[in-house]
Amino acid sequence: MKISSLDHFVLTVKNIEKTIKFYESILGMDVIRFADNRVALKFGAKKINLHEGVLNN
Template sequence: MKFTGIDHFVLTVEDVETTCVFYESLGGEVVTFGDDRRAVRFGDQKINLHPIDNDVPHVAGDPTPGGGDFCLLTETPIEEVERRLREQGIEVVTGPVERTGAVGPMTSVYVRDPDGNLVEIARYDRE
């Protein structure tokens, strides 16, 4: 098998609408698909949102709100990301810090979404 990337992943959340508002404030695009399901798209990838009491047939073994830890990539300078987060009242938990991503060094800040998922926002360092 040859893999080409990640299309989407799923977060189990307490309140889909609150989660949509949070990720939309980060620049995501809220989309509706299938049987009125919700997701947030970032570029060519999306985060599907399952409510804790969902009726989706295929889910993780123990879907739990707040169990996610993932990274969103940005082209925006991290200083600008920090400023925008402060303006929206979103606390930066850690950062900026140097990290290593899938394809090289990057600078990251970390925030928590309404369910407590750890969201890394990172920009690849450029020469």
């Protein structure tokens, strides 16, 4: 199988606001806020949907 494109993926993070600060200020990504407190980071036509959750080591 060969992947030809990717619309989005989900990144589980410990703290959404800290993640937004990094990706927005350092990498210049745009923040998109949806209903139900959902958040995505946009770069070009692609996006990273953020999900806050418990990270296991």
